[in-house]
Amino acid sequence: MKSFIINSFTVISICHTFHIQAQNIQKEQLPSVWNLEQCISYSKENNIQINTLRLTEKSTEQDLLQAKAAKFPSLSGSASQSYTNAKNADLVVGGFQTQATFAGNYSLGSSVTLYNGGYLNNDVKQKKLLIETAKYNAEAAENEIALQITQAYLTVLLTKENSTYLSEIATTSEAQLKLGELKYNAGSIAKKDLVQLKAQLATDNYNLINSQNSEKQNTLTLKQLLQLPSGYNLVIQKPDTLITILPVVDLAEAQKIALEQRPEVKSSQLATESAALDLQKSKAGFQPTLSASGTLASGYSDNQQIAYATQLDNNFYQRLGLSLSIPIFNNRIAKTNVEKSKIAIDQSKLNLTNTETVLSQQVEQAYISALNAQSQYSAAKEQMDANKENYRIANEQLRLGGISTVDYLLQKNLYVQAFQNFIQAKFNAVVSLKIYDFYKGEPIKL
Structure with missing residues (x-):
């Protein structure tokens, strides 16, 4: 029993070691510092949802091969071998005699x-369209995860910059x-x-920790x-500059580009074509079904005094045939399928219209957000510049004793609020621009 426990513990330890080594190997293959392009590229290759959709595409390819x-x-x-044991009447001596026989039958059959009615x-x-649909669905998932990663990445940059700024504020408060x-x-x-x-120093330290x-x-x-392994220390790269003000493309042009290029629209269009084929x-x-069939077969039995090969030759036969199946009454199955297919076409058209409507609304929302974010950024920058200068003057006045502590702290809080508004407005402007450009088919870059 003691030996069993030791052996079991050894096996568990080895498995645990292999698991840790596998995780370490995976972590070693990851970059030490991530930029946004690396994050998006990694997610497109390794995201579980995206890879699941790619497997759906491969499964659909197999359906196409089967349809062809x-x-x-x-x-x-087919081949069958039988043994029969029976009693047969003996007309010569009367009564019954037991007789056993071996028999075999062999055949090849084909049908086409x-x-x-054009079903095949x-x-x-239809299967070709479904493959294209699966590809566009995977692309749509890639786009969705790219937007989510962009927003998350820029949010991390926002909080990093805010932490740096609050650290400087806390240092100034400590000096004061x-x-x-x-x-x-x-x-x-x-x-x-x-x-x-x-x-005030305690408040600044609290804000910094938060x-x-x-x-x-x-x-x-x-x-x-990104679905990175647990325990991995993710470090992102801060870009040298962030472009916040750019000319915003006309809304009508952006909507036109999105409706022509976005994969979710193409997927809905193919779904409509697929529904028409289903009809x-x-x-x-x-329609009637016409099929052709052919058979090659032979057999033998040991109750005949003829050689095995000769029996196979004598019993060999060939058969060709045509089969015509004409539906006359099938309990309304065919008609129900047709009517449901017509309903499916109408539903697919509604889905296409809804997809186009939602996309147009999303582009319009992104357009308005981009304009508003740029205006807000400009106003926040002016506010921050003014309060920054007032805060600098207040610091000098406090040092020289020309301002009360209450007035100084009031001016400082105004500056803190203005700077945080500025940081938030800056990153909102960047995110809004990237999202709007992405709807136009432009890759996300910082």
Whole structure:
């Protein structure tokens, strides 16, 4: 029993070691620092949902091969060997005698559909459309995950910049507190002013910790979108510059490009064509089916005093035949299928219209968001520049004793709020531009 426990523990340890080694190998293959293009490229190759849709495409390709093969003749072979033991009447001596016989039958059979109302041809066409539809569905999923990763990536950059800024603010507050302590010891300021400086430093440190925690959470969100292994330390690259102001393409032109290029529209269009082919397949249920068949067969039995090979030759026969099946009454199955196919066509047209409508609305929303974000960014920059200068002056005044602590902290809070508004507006402008450009078919780059 002790030996069994030791062996089991050894096996578990080896398996655990292999698992850790596999994870380490996977982590070593990942980049140490990620830019946005690497994030999007990695997700397109490794995202589970996208790869599932690609497997659907491969499965549909197999359906197409099967549909094509259905137009060719089938071929099947059969062989049977039997042993029969029976009592037969003996007319010479009377009574019964037991007789055992061995017998065998061998055959090859083939059949092919010559005409079935165009069902097989339409089935092949439909399977081709389904393959294209599966490709566009995978592309649509790639686009969706690319937008999600872009937003998550820029959110991480936003929180990183905010953390850097709040760290500088906390450093300034710490310096102001040290100066305040010197002034308090010298009797230049009241104790309440010193307490206010201490409270402000505590508030700044609290805001910094919150921002750093938010940065960690947003990084985790991006890591989960990328579906990276647990324990991997994701580090993203900060671009040198972020373009926030660009000419915005006319809405009508952007909508036209999106409706012509976006994969979800093409997928809906193919779904309508596929529904039309399904109607043609359903109508084949009213048409006769003509099939041809052929058989090669032979057999033998040991109750004949003839050699095995001779029996096979004597019993060898060939058969060719035509079979015509004409539907007369099939409990309304064919008519029901036709009517349902017509309904499916109407539904596919509604789906196409809905897809085009939703896409047009999304492009319009992206257009308005881009314009609003740029206007907001310009206003936020002016606000931040003005408050930054006022904050600089307030710092000098506080150092020289020309401003009260309350007035200084008021000006500082105005600057903090203005700077955070500016950071938020800047990243909103970048995200809005990238999303709007993406609807126009442009790849996402920073």
